[in-house]
Amino acid sequence: MRRLRRRLLRFLGIAVLAYVGICALMFFTQRSLIYYPQSRANRAGVPVMILHTDAGPVLVSTRPAPGPGAVIYFGGNAEDVSLDLSDFSSAFPDDAIYLLHYRGYGGSAGKPSEQALFADALMLFDQVLAQHPNVILIGRSLGSGIAVKVASERPIQRLVLITPFDSLTDAAAQAYPWLPVRLLMHDKYDSWKYAPHVTAPTRILTAGNDEIIPRWSTERLRTRFKSGLATYTVIPGVGHNSISDSPDYLRIIAKP
Template structure:
């Protein structure tokens, strides 16, 4: 009996270890869901050459010093946000980054790569425009916080942001040592204290993906008076942008 129990225990340990290995090596397929094609034809597109990839940028040019850099969610085709952003920001040139491996861009997404790419695009945009607003949605909000912590961003808008992907994953997979396994942690809270740009956090009242406490924890890490939060009631994580109140809220950053 003892020998049988020992074998069962050994098999259970091996199965658990194998599951951890699978989770470790497949984790990025659980984080990134790249759309393969752009749904909306942008007025202009450009490419940005970065180490290891060539990135597509959807653009809506406008004469003048004002610009907006948009960083989308983990499964978002950013070109689909172009019409709404064009209406909300008629006086700003728009630059929407297609992440590595996403529609029109080569390479493979990782946290370090996405942040480096966003910084590279910001620097290119800054050579043409003096006043740059950065808007980040969901996963892109975590990237946007890192950009705003090290670049002269005029205003920052974070749509359905989270405190830490590491923390969310630990809740999603409570029986695995996710905090040790995760390679892309997106700990937005670490960079929040370094952000000096006026920041607006837009939360969905019925967000089924990001718990409200995660967004509130992120807000608490910003320096007092830098960030404010607005909740768009009766909207979900993916439907928040369908609300007329969302479009009105974005105009804060005009």
């Protein structure tokens, strides 16, 4: 009996050490699981705006246009936003377009983190606002967390959130239910903190078959906004990454 007990305790000790080791690995390498930097494919003839940040130049693919209107887009965690230029130019023919390449993406300097991307997004917004007083913010997936943050601190005309979350930890908890991700994560993108401070009309667009962001997380985010401010649209039959393939996608985004 004593031998069995010792073996059991030894097994439990090894299991605990292994679990702690996995938690430590997640803690120190988590940003490699959040951010998947992409190169900038759409280069030919595309004007690039440069943000001078503490990490070096951060690039913004643009479609310049005169007039008061502008669209700023914050993409997903594995997205080359330069490829969206044609679609957004078509959806917003009269507006200037600005697509932010996060740090480490598309030739931008530095490494991505929540605070760094927030700072870059606010810098971009302030420079765009100096030329265009009517700014529409669009954020997709990870970018929705950035868009909500900016919208909570700056005067915008309209906010569009595509497959957004209440907190990025919700998606992480779904992917790793056996880990205490809410305690381990550095970059949480807690949109629920910022949504109550948004004053612009907001459209939330979600995928009917989203396999990444839990539906309840998106629906909870909707309740964070002031009453009557946010509208909610579900595109059926599409997933988290295929939502933009829907023929209704650009129409819904561009709709005032």
